Amino acid sequence: MEFKIPLDFLSYADSVIVRLNYLYPDLDISYKKDTFYVASDTSNQNIKFEKELKKEIYQQLYRAKIYEDTLPIKKWLFSKN
């Protein structure tokens, strides 16, 4: 399976790959340039799973971007008095 990453999200790919490999230890997930590659035993694949995986990949990329964008707010919320 291959999933293309929007350019704005490329800088988060490393951390997202770590999270995805933790969540799906049976899969081998990697990326090159602007594409995530997922290798697995083909007998375990079905359309539903592919949809779930696609949702998870894009959600994790989105989370990573929002985390970075909002980090100043988080730091303020938990700053020491």
Added chain:
Amino acid sequence: MKPKLSSHFKFREVNSSLLVTNEVGDYDFFKQDLLENLFNNELTESEKIQMANLSILIDEDESWKYFSLAKRVQDKYAPKERKIGYLILIPTLRCNLSCSYCQVSRAPEKAKGYDWDEDTLKRFESFIKENTMDHLKVEFQGGEPSLRLDLVNSIIDIVESNTQSSEFVICTNMVNMDQALLSLLEKDNFSISTSIDGSLSTMTKNRTFEDDTSKSVFENFNYVLENYGPKKIAALPTITENQINSPEEIIQTYNNLGFQSIFLRPVNYMGFARKQHKDSSQAINEWNNFYLKSLDLIKEINKTHYFEEFYLALLVREIFTNSSRSFVDYRSPQRFLNNYLVIDFDEQIYPSDEARMLSRTRHVDLAMGDLKTGIDESKLNEVNVWAENQTHPDCIHCAYQPYCGIDIIDDMSRYQRFDTIKKETWFCNRQMFLFDFIFEKVEQQDREWLDIFLKWISKSNEPITSYELF
């Protein structure tokens, strides 16, 4: 001077209108073409005024509005120094019942090694001296805390001699009501909370497994109510599949017992309930249907006297009066251990009772230290920084975010992680349902419900009819 867009806002379709909320939860309703008008620079004069009143559009010569909004954000969300005002204590994990949904893997009544001892009391006193506010509320949980009233009495002595004022609630199953417990009820600052899940047969199915024991519970309950008055006793239901198809039973039970409030609380997905009530602890649509039917019944009761659903009333007060919410499970940031914590039978400190449950069942260790070594600040911080919706990737777009909370403990229990898509969680679905209910009534100007909301806000059956609040 042309206005400029200067603060964040969020929106949601409610009935045929567009609800818009600002950073702190001020809100207004607009026509659904508002966004199109805004981005085409074609807002009507009335829309401009409404958006200015929400401090979303601010004229350049009115920068004070921006700073005023920022001050309100600071007041609402700024970090606060730890001062514990509410403690849940588990003097014993032993219990004389084995309820079907027990969440803490309670210990058998005769088991050894599940109670506080003299050393625990000494360490508890040191903890109180270092961490608590002038006023402290203590809730005795279990297990069944009435099995160790000697410890309860010792704890009361410690708290009363180290605080300016205090109050105590013992959460007891009321299977036994001995003289020692009744003597405690003579104290002005001591009361009972118990579990009433509905009729006698429901109590037997959910809790006691014997009608005779259920009968004793109701007899003891009525004895306290008649002899000590309604201020001395409260009750909470837990709703399982045994009650979900008959909301009339639970509502009427509470109404007939003379309560003015009921907290419709679904069985949660923890402890024994994960296996024994798996379906009902996950079926959000069934829960929301049950809840809606219950609200219809509550509306009818309010035609004759005051009766509130505790959680909906809490949200109504939060939205329309900005009252602060003390419920750690439903606020954001959650700020665990900031004003509330749990001390277990083995001296472990937890951020909430649900966190204790998850740890007891070995799903995830959420102990944040213990009485011997103190609070584990590093671990606490690791959890706290994720327990807020202000920067949550899904919540930041939600119109209800300023009123909502977050519950990462429930997420961990149900999904083994808390970075799932929020709108797919039980918590989010329940919250959205409740907020939609409230704002649909406001948008419709449904006077029947607005009158009830006013009653709940003023906690009175004869409130001032100030509809401008909405």
